[in-house]
Amino acid sequence: MEENRNSHQAIKEALQQQDYRLAERLAKAQLEEDPWDAQVWASLGEALLHRGYGEAARKVFNRAWLLDPEAGWMQSVQSELGKRETGAERYDIELLLLTKPVRLSAAVIARNEEETIEKCIRSVSNVVDEIIVIDYGSTDRTLDIVRKLPRVKLVQAEWHGSYARVRNEVHAHATGDWIVWLEANEMLHPDDARPIREAACLFQRFNMPVALDLVLLQRKNGALLQSFARSRMYPLGRGLFYEGKVYEHLKHRAASGTQLPLIRRKIRVRLQSISSLMHEGEKAGIRLELLQGMLQEQPDHPMWLFRCGQELAVQGRWEEALNYAREADRIGKTLNEFPKRLELAILELRLLVELQRWEEAERAAMIALVSFPDYPDFSYYLSQIHMRMAEERYREAERSLNLAMQGFATYRGPDPADHDIADWRRRYMMAELALDGGELAAADDEYRKLLKVFPEWEELKRRREAIQLEKDALENMEPRGTRNG
CATH class of the missing domain: 3.90.550.10 (Spore Coat Polysaccharide Biosynthesis Protein SpsA; Chain A)
Incomplete structure (x- = not known):
């Protein structure tokens, strides 16, 4: 492992110093010993490309891509290869790429x-x-x-x-x-x-x-x-x-x-x-039946509980799936090692999102982020959860405002109600809610009506100006040909 790190560093330094002949020699020597190293194949491709051997570089980069399917550099490499000459044949590279046939x-x-x-x-x-x-x-x-x-x-x-x-x-x-x-x-x-x-x-x-x-x-x-x-x-x-x-x-x-x-x-x-409606329900049923048989043999095995949760989730049986997932989590926590902790946390979170149990989902995401701070899915789910919670609160706020207005029509108690709410506070709150929800036109209309009542309210003027700037920016981004006429 240490030898590989040293070789990688030496090749990297040769490329940085634009000594492409040396980088090629070092990479070829390393690949004779370790032909499965995608990084070294990519470095060899870079050296060949700079030396004018475009076709040899293409073959070498393809070998690197075979060994590193998640490589993010291939698109830019393919673009660069299209600009380069094929170059002379490199029989030494062909030999390096050569493999013995197998059946x-x-x-x-x-x-x-x-x-x-x-x-x-x-x-x-x-x-x-x-x-x-x-x-x-x-x-x-x-x-x-x-x-x-x-x-x-x-x-x-x-x-x-x-x-x-x-x-x-x-x-x-x-x-x-x-x-x-x-x-x-x-x-x-x-x-x-x-x-x-x-x-x-x-x-x-x-x-x-x-x-x-x-x-x-x-x-x-x-x-x-x-x-x-x-x-x-x-x-x-x-x-x-x-x-x-x-x-x-x-x-x-x-x-x-x-x-x-x-x-x-x-x-x-x-x-x-291949797209097909082929007996997927039947196959899922067989898997679930086998898993439930495993649970009869080992009722406290968290792996079978977890897998049952997965299969039930595929069938859209969210509540049942969640029960299995939580039981798997409970038992898994009593074990020194349970290899599916990450996947189990993802499953439980997905199920809570499907069930729209946002507060529970938020807690689950926060706990998962403590255990797996570098795993990006949990941050994504947390943002989705917060967005849905905000939408719920927006709707609750609208309902509360409507109830307030109904109350002004029916309230006849001894203590006076705040008629500013009916006169203008409700309109201001509706404008704020519309703005938070991205409904720019509705927010602007409410602010416009408020300014008729309070023509010197500078904050409202600034808000309308900001809305207009955002509208202009959106219109400038609109592709040509999308407007009528």
Whole structure:
């Protein structure tokens, strides 16, 4: 680790001093030892770019991006590459990028997937060396579709109430050096046929088995959202296996039987979720049924309580989900270690927001920020909560003002009411509420009416001037062609 830091620093200094030949030499030497270091690949790309080797730099930057899918620099790099000459061929760089071929298997778990299974399989049919579909009880046309597709090995398995068992059964049928898992409603991005094989070849050289997280692209309300699908790709025959009836997870066991830590890395290989109404309710029901079975066996296990809360939340059963989440939190606090504390805090907060229990949500967000001060989601949720609380208070204030005005019409008590409220204070308060709510036109209209009564009230004049400035600024920002005429 210390050697890597020293190498990174030496390369960085060479780039800062614009000694690009030295930076290239240092980066190449480091990559001979550690070809999985995205930062060094990016530094090598920068050196090559400055030396006029545009095409070699492009290939090197793509390798860096494969190893660092969250890199924020790639857009500016691509823009810069477009301005540069291709440059002479660099055979030494081609050799550095070269990897030894491996055999790659793709696997898909299927049950009643007739809507998407063909598209899923065809997305990898010319990419991998074999495709295994394991079906655990389809009653629709899934089996007929799979049998008609070329190069697909169909395995029909009995359902024993364990997803781990289904996945482990595939290992016995796969002949590849590596395996990649796709859900039946996913497809490999068409541009990632080369990177998926490149990643398998590259990590085959790693001295320990590595599980690779792939990018998952999903559409929501028209937007393309990116997350990571955990441990979708890994080497076979190196002690990796699945554990857990539901929410199964990959484990690493040595030949001696000793459990070993699992190394995980993110790579830029993209899976796309295929839009489908396919039996998602049925699948969620199976997961929830399995989880409730686990809870019968281990009623005080916070992990199963947490997972039940997640599944119920997906189904929109917010109150039930919150009860499970809170029970998981209560038991989790009694343990020295519970690995899902962060995710549990997020779940509880999301549920309180969905239920519009703003004060409880505010407390939950504040507590979470104490435990996880650097996690940005909690600050975002807190801002959302405060905004909703402000809206609630705005509506309460409006209701109170309306009640006050009704009271002036009906009150006949011995103590005189403050008629300034009816005459002008209510109007001033309505203007303030409108301004706080961003209703500039309504606020300006109320201030205008007040100035007819109090023509020398300077504060009101300043407020109207500020509103006009804000209106002018908004009009200047308005795109051309949006106005009538």
